[in-house]
Amino acid sequence: MARRRDGRGVCLPEGRRLPARHPRRRQDAGVLSLSRTGPEPGRRFGLPPLALLAPLLLALQLWPGLPAAWRFERIRFEQGAWWELLSAQVVHLSLSHALLNAAALLLIAVLLRPWLSTAAQSALLAGAAVAVAAVIALDPGCGYYAGFSGVLHGWLGGAAALLAGRPSSPGPAARRPLVAMSDQAVPTAPPPAWPWMLLALFGLKVGLESAGWLPSAWSFTVYWPSHAAGLAGGLLAAGLMRAGARLTPPAPGTRQQGG
Template identity: 30%
Template sequence: MRAKTGRDHNRGGDRPVNPVRRVLRSLNCDGGAGLALLAACAVLLLPTLAGEAGRVLLRYDRVALAAGQWWRLLTAHVVHLDARHALLNSLGLALMWALFARDYSPRQWAPIVLGAMAAIDAGLWLCDSTVLWYVGSSGALHGVMAAGALAHVRRGERAGWVLTGLLAVKLAYEHWLGALPLSGSDAVVVSAHLYGVIGGVTVAAFLRPHRTPL
């Protein structure tokens, strides 16, 4: 019988696990997960290469939607005001990935994200008629955070309640006082954050997260 030495080992138990791989694993960025994150960030960053013309073509646009340009309901969430806006949301995606990526399977995350996007689109169309156009991933990322926090709560983890409380405080602040000071100089449609949370957590409520944190 081989005694445990207190070191992490690979499956064969012969060599220590690479420390870089250990760090990547802790951030949910090892192996295929890391490649998937890079691909997701590329989806957010690459549309900026199309410039203003691309942004106008892909954004949520109330008049264009009324004319039947339905693709905007999806593309609005991956196009941004500029490269800085896209980079900030990519960093937000990386943070959500590190915190929650393995709380659900990829097949579960897909409807969560789509549900958040759909809730934002419906909320803006039905409840915010003064919002003529919208771009950005922050609303969908709020839905991801809500779904991830719910997974931790359902596992009985204190961190889940802390995250839920922080998210609730942020939404309340935005509702009463507007966007957070660090949100940037551009106008922020804070209602999209609330709609994203509603959509993400509603879908997540019907899914079973992983029973143990990964």
């Protein structure tokens, strides 16, 4: 029986090909995908899951009576409405306020999708929200509060802290969950500079806000401590994730740096 060499280097009888589930065939398919740096096929043009929070913010703002009922008011909080610490962060004081934060949320979600997994970003969001809730609860001078901007500061600032010092190539390898952020893996490219620049800009912005040197663009008083608290919560969450990644043993076969 005549034999021919398949395009993958395997000798097969004439007219036969490797089955679709053959290990060698799957291996070759993986080799072809090594050069892909964008999102996986079929999702390249789709929105990241966290982008769905943007229309949610707008829907909550347009719901009649909901923004006033969900925002934080210290009198109601002291009477037992503890949930307002969190509900106040997803409603806003005006529609323009909600539109701006929804646009910023959508932009951040799209920018971070190639770099961080949804799980890592969700942890940053949670850390920022908890920090903002703690600050408005403990500050007697905060009579009312509403807005997502504090969480946005922690999300983007924490992401910059996670990406600082990591390889500069985005894509599936950079989007793996928390264990994949271990510094024990050998980077394939020099780390990018933009996370460090972003952290410096955030630090400068929060410092100027705390000193009262940045004017407000809104008709209402902006509660600047929420931005500082959100950033601190995001940075704390990022630090905990990086520490956990260092303590996690590397997978078998993972290359390590010597020293």
